[in-house]
Amino acid sequence: MKPAVLLLVVLVAAACGSGGRARPLLRGGSAQAFGAVRGSALTAARVLRRASLGTRLESCLLRGDRTSVPADAPVVERVGVDGESLTFADSTGSGIYACDGGLDPAGERPLPWCGRVFGERDHGRLLDPRLDVNCRDRRGRAVAYAFVEPVADARWIGVQQKGYLEVYEALAGLPVRVATAEAVEVEEARATFEITEYDAAGHELVQREIQARVAG
Amino acid sequence: MRRFVAMLVLGLALSASTGAQAYHRFWAGCNTEAPTFMTTMTRDAAQDYANAARYEGYQWGGGCWNYDDVDSYPNDPPSEVGTHGEGGDCSGLTFKTWRESTDTTRDGRYYWRALRNVHGPYDAAAFRAGSGAPNHTVAKSTAGVMDAFASNTHIGMVFTRSLYGGDQIVEAKCEACGTNIFYRTYRSDSAYGGVGRWGWTG
Numbered sequence: 001m002k003p004a005v006l007l008l009v010v011l012v013a014a015a016c017g018s019g020g021r022a023r024p025l026l027r028g029g030s031a032q033a034f035g036a037v038r039g040s041a042l043t044a045a046r047v048l049r050r051a052s053l054g055t056r057l058e059s060c061l062l063r064g065d066r067t068s069v070p071a072d073a074p075v076v077e078r079v080g081v082d083g084e085s086l087t088f089a090d091s092t093g094s095g096i097y098a099c100d101g102g103l104d105p106a107g108e109r110p111l112p113w114c115g116r117v118f119g120e121r122d123h124g125r126l127l128d129p130r131l132d133v134n135c136r137d138r139r140g141r142a143v144a145y146a147f148v149e150p151v152a153d154a155r156w157i158g159v160q161q162k163g164y165l166e167v168y169e170a171l172a173g174l175p176v177r178v179a180t181a182e183a184v185e186v187e188e189a190r191a192t193f194e195i196t197e198y199d200a201a202g203h204e205l206v207q208r209e210i211q212a213r214v215a216g
Numbered sequence: 217m218r219r220f221v222a223m224l225v226l227g228l229a230l231s232a233s234t235g236a237q238a239y240h241r242f243w244a245g246c247n248t249e250a251p252t253f254m255t256t257m258t259r260d261a262a263q264d265y266a267n268a269a270r271y272e273g274y275q276w277g278g279g280c281w282n283y284d285d286v287d288s289y290p291n292d293p294p295s296e297v298g299t300h301g302e303g304g305d306c307s308g309l310t311f312k313t314w315r316e317s318t319d320t321t322r323d324g325r326y327y328w329r330a331l332r333n334v335h336g337p338y339d340a341a342a343f344r345a346g347s348g349a350p351n352h353t354v355a356k357s358t359a360g361v362m363d364a365f366a367s368n369t370h371i372g373m374v375f376t377r378s379l380y381g382g383d384q385i386v387e388a389k390c391e392a393c394g395t396n397i398f399y400r401t402y403r404s405d406s407a408y409g410g411v412g413r414w415g416w417t418g
Contacts, residue, residue, distance in 0.1 A: 064407070064409060065368070106349045115342070116341065186318065188318075214337055216306065216369060
C-alpha cells in the first residue's frame, strides 16, 4: 500500500471514533471524516486520465480546447457535499482548466457541468482563483468554485462550510478546486472562502481567507 | 516645543503613509446604484458607450470609471483585484456595454452608469462559451459591430470591421495599455471564438 493511501486510511480510521454525523456526498455515499478535525467531511478525490473519462470530460471542454489537452493528461476528479469538479492542465502546463458541477440556472448546460473556467499560470502559480458563481446546487443555492494554491508542504485544504469543515486533498500537483455555498454574493460576483491548510500528517499549517472575484 | 515637533513628525508620517489605504482608492468613489432598464438596445448606443470608456484605464475584476479620459491609477500589479483602480477589465467592459444582468437567467437591457462598480458574473471564457441567457456564440465570419471575439483569457468587441482581415476592436486590454480601440486579428486567431448578444433593437 502506498504511503499516501496508508496515511489516508490512518486519518480516516482515526476519525471513526470522533463522533459527528457523516455528510452525504453529491454522488452518493457518505463523506469520511478527516482525522485531524472533528465533524469534518472529506471530499472524494482521485486522479484519472483524460481518455478514461470519456464524455464526462469532453462534454465540458469547448471544441477549440480539445486539442490542447493531451489524452493522457492527469485529471483530478472531486466529489464533495455540494459540488463536484474536474481539474486538469493543458499540454504546456501553463493553463489550468476546471469543470464545475451543478445546475446551470440559465438552463444551457446539461448536468453534471454548469461552468468551465481557464486559469493562466505564471511561474507555476495561477494568476487568480478563477471564481465561478454561475452554478446552483439541488436546493437552488448559489455554489461558488475557486482554485486554491496550497502553501508549501500542504496536503489537505479545509474549507469552512456551515457547521463543518470540508477537506480536499491536493493531488497531481494541480491547484485544488474548492466549492462553497456560504458567503457567495452572486450580484457582486464575489465569494469568500475560509481556508485552513494541513500537512500530510494532519497538522495545521495556516489559516487564511480568500476573497475572490470574477475577473478577466 | 519638543513635544510639538514629535507630534508634527508623527502626523506627517501618518498622512504620508500609503500602506493599507493605497489599494482602496478609485473604488471609494464608485457606487452600487441600481441600473436603468431600457426598452431599446442598439449597436450604435453600445458603440458610444464603449467609446466613452476609452482612456479610462483597466482594472482586473473592475467595472467602474469616470469620464475624464485619464486612467487615475495606471500600471497597478496585473491580475490583482485588490488594487481597486479605475476601469473595467475585458469582461467587465463587455458586460456593461452589452447591458447585461447580474442574473445569468435574465436578458437584462440594463444601462449601468460608468461609476456603478459592477463586473458581472462572466469571465472571458464564459463569454466565449456563450454562457448566460443573453449571450450566444456566432460564426466569426459573420461577427459584426458590437459582437465580440473571446478566448479563454480575453474578450474584445468589434468596433468596426476592417477590409484587411482584422478589425477595430474596443477592449479593456491590460494595466499598461488600458481601454482603447486597437486593430486586432482575433477574427483569424484560432484561440478566439465569435460571441454575440441577443436582443439588439437596432
